[in-house]
Amino acid sequence: MITIGITDHLEGPTDRPSAAIFDEVAELARLADRLGARFAWFTEHHAHAHAGHLPTPLLFALHLAGQTRSIRLGTAIICLNLHHPLDVAEQVAVADVLTGGRTAFGFGSGSTPEESRLFGADLTDDPTRQARFTEALQVIRAAWSGDWSEVSPRFFDVPPHRALPVPAVDLPDRCWVAVNSEGSARIAGRLRFNMMFSHLRTPEQYRQYSAAYREAGGAGLIAANRPVFVGPDDRTAFDLAEPALRTIWRRFRQEGKIPAGTPEPTDPSELCGHPINFLVGGPETVARRLLELHAQSPYDVANVEVRWAGLSHEQTLDSLRRLMEDVGPMLERPAPSP
Template sequence: MKFDIFYQLPEAATQNTAQRYRELIAESAEADRLGFDTVWLAEVHFAPRFSAMPTPLMILAAIAERTTRLRLGMAVNLMPLHHPLRLAEEIATLDVLSGGRVEFGAGRGAFALNYRGYGVEMANSRELFEEGLEIIKAAWTQRRLTFHVKHFHADNLEVVPKPIQRPHPPIRLAANSVETFTFAGAHAYPIFAGGPVNPIPVLGERLEIYNRALADAGHKRPDDWLAAALMVFVGRDKAHVRATIEPSLRNYFDVVSEIIEPESPSAEHQAAFLAMRERLKNIDYPTVDSMMGIFGDAEYCIDRIAELKERFKFSRLVCWFETGGLSGHQNVIDAMRLFADRVMPKFQ
């Protein structure tokens, strides 16, 4: 069983970017010392209350210099917003600088604001994603590269550097929609899944879609196939944990409700959007606890993880300790230490 940490990086009005970056790097260095496997950073643009981290690769490079063993993951890189050759160069550079510790998490994202800000049509995101993924793999594995696809063209390019890891850094897709679960299964990619987008009651159905697509394509399930992403916090008891994290969770759902947008101007989509916004504004702590979280003392967390592991068959838990950004740096460090001391050894 592997245990990872995950970050968006919300920035409240009372916080500043430099301090938030310093805290993230310090928490990652502590994760390295405590025996966590990978730190995963999300890419988000133009919404600092949701995340002030548009360039996770740069922060991962800083983390690489403060750590020796911790693997460096993107969860995820918003591939349609980048030229795939530039992205291949940057990720390979990080792999070289870190001694081969990169985990490449790829996805499309769900917020229209990211696409609008870069002038990219969100309707083209799946095509851009699928073409870009193949180009990046080719850039890492071929000495010279030629391609002519719908959105990208190149002739006889030598892309450098090549990553240290062979044939390339591990690739994992963020599976949120039914279509992505199907695509990932059909191509036998390991996946991220869980969290608010696919909470515990929904996750099993989505994993069945992935497994059916695997079987239909004649693939075996890949090793380390599921990184189950869940909100996690451990403390002396459930009441103490709730007091520590509830304001931060409330902040997270309030901010999400502000930045989501309807898929189209149609009356149907507008109605669904308004209903979703109301659900986000009104979601309460017990609901988050039961559907998305592992919150409590060490013994409770051990039992909860064991039950979910048996239910979903994952061998990697991505722990989202810092949901919402308001729990406080020292509280996050304390929770990580307690988790590593009391919970992780039960699964290793």
């Protein structure tokens, strides 16, 4: 059975009040909670990188804990290379205690160069970045457990101690590592975290990362990520989603994810291809596409992004309702052959 989680980057124009964006996403999370979504994750961005308004996703997750009942709230992701891991460990432990364990925290090694410069972090050397990330994760686990035997200080000379508060013993089992390479997949597997993917990756890359994760000892959950818009039927879905598809396609071309000289497709369905990987359609089409992805590279959580520039707030809410009420039950079916 595939469960559903939502991720939001809290994106919006610089001149739009952050409070308005926070309110929209909070309503989205409350609806996801009422409809039975398993996870709601929020992303860290600084100085409006990727149009994001939220530099502190942990605070937002904690804020929503009092407005929801059962959905697991957390981060996708906290960029560990921008923070001291002991500070992250302590803040996450406090949030976990305050929410009674209703959390799911994701950690990642990277950020944009612009964000890294804000914090004086140099992430250009990939081996050093991954080594620092590995040690940061080890420090976090040690702070929660009190067992510092696996930490060999190179980047963080933290004296062994018992940090407070002490979170629930299963907190590491509810934590995730964002994986965009075989190297990060091995880190997630070796340190026994769950693994979450970006929507920018192909099914083939998902398979490669999953194999590396399992070979390294990973036995946790895997979350695949896709942008999703669910309409009442395929034609209506594309009519409603086309402004969002064109907005994100042009943004990706501007950012270099799509080659600069590439002509913009006239057919909106062609806007959905890699690297955008947007799933658009009526409930049966979206369910089939999610099951096809599962058949190509098995995963446990369909981590979807439903809120995009070009969609109204009401359209986003309607899409989420259809996703949970109509698509969700279909994900219990056996996956089709690839």
